[in-house]
Amino acid sequence: MKTRTVQRTQLVPHTIDGRTEMVLDRYSVEVPVPPRDWDRTVLAAVTAAAAVIGAACVVWSTASIGDLLARATVAPAAYAAATVFDLVWLSCMALEWLARYDQARAALPRRTGHWALAIAMAAIAAHGWVGDQLAIGIVGAAVSGLAKTLWTVVLRHHAKPLDNRTQQWVDAQRAQAGGRLAMVAVRRELTRAEALVEAERIAISGESGDLPEFPDTPQDGPETPEEPATPKPYGPMTLTDAVRTALSAGITDPDAVFRYVRKVADANAKEESVTRTLRMIRKAS
Structure with a gap:
């Protein structure tokens, strides 16, 4: 039987000055070579x-x-x-x-x-x-x-033809995977349609841009400074839209803006993304 040499490694203890560490030791073994196919x-x-x-x-x-x-x-x-x-x-x-x-x-x-x-x-x-x-x-x-x-x-x-039962099983699995894949596009289409309907409703009703009013002077507001009330979201909002809405409503604290974005736009939004968007909007204005 033909063999070939293979290099392998194993952990072995090695002691110097009374301190033992596990180190890699290389050794060779002869393994049989399978016959040619x-x-x-x-x-x-x-x-x-x-x-x-x-x-x-x-x-x-x-x-x-x-x-x-x-x-x-x-x-x-x-x-x-x-x-x-x-x-x-x-x-x-x-x-x-x-x-x-x-x-x-x-x-x-x-x-x-x-x-x-x-x-x-x-x-x-x-x-x-x-x-x-x-x-x-x-x-x-x-x-x-x-x-x-x-x-x-x-x-x-x-070719590797399948027997009748195995082919039916494969067809069923393929149909299930294809259905899940198709639903991705269907859900995206439905979400887009619902967003358009909501945007049309807001445009017709005139609700767009009706943000709550905040005091212009400290005398009109509470004696102790508090975080401005959270504005009501209108329709689907992106992260950038949510940051703009918060700033227009008087929310300037980065932590408060971050909490607002997570509440109305994206519950999984990252703080660095919100901070970067906030900085870009302030620089542009």
């Missing part, structure tokens, strides 16, 4: 070969279809459009790969890829026919067919 190696090699063949197929079909389309338009546009023919069925194969655990979802990209391949092969054959070289056109179309066939076989080897 030839199946995996062969599959990786075939996948790499399929990738190379696919790249060559794209180059050939782009050159062929691009030359065909260049008869009717400028060459850059013709060759750019020619790349679409192969990129469509290659993209469908990528989607089929992503759905390799769900055969029902993989069926649509597989069928679409076959149709896209047939159209690309027909375009390559048409290029040969237009140039009085039908045989070359047919052989060139076969290149795309062989590349697609090889990729189909490779994907079948990589």
Whole structure:
């Protein structure tokens, strides 16, 4: 059995002048080397070969279809459009790969890829026919067919189909996760709609900006200075709006502004954020 040397460490006691400390000690061990997984190696090699063949197929079909389309338009546009023919069925194969655990979802990209391949092969054959070289056109179309066939076989080897019960369980879990994800956007939309309705109501009723009045002089207010009354919030408020509202209501103490922001805007607001916003607003005014 083949082995390989592995460096490991362990804590060992080490004493100097009567004081013992635990230190790391390195040592080597021989561990068995697992046998080579030839199946995996062969599959990786075939996948790499399929990738190379696919790249060559794209180059050939782009050159062929691009030359065909260049008869009717400028060459850059013709060759750019020619790349679409192969990129469509290659993209469908990528989607089929992503759905390799769900055969029902993989069926649509597989069928679409076959149709896209047939159209690309027909375009390559048409290029040969237009140039009085039908045989070359047919052989060139076969290149795309062989590349697609090889990729189909490779994907079948990589696919891991699930049994019926496991597939139902996966579908149920996917549906629950998808529902929770969808509710994020739905709640955001509802919150936005409710905020717009509330803002419209406030604008129509004329309540906006009606903040409580505070004494202009110390004689009009209480004899002992107290923190101004907390203004009533109107509609959804951002952190910046809450700071402005507090300042306009006469609340100048940073701690009082912070408490007001947490009460009417964001219960999880950070003190440094409120302080920074307060400083920016005062500097701007």
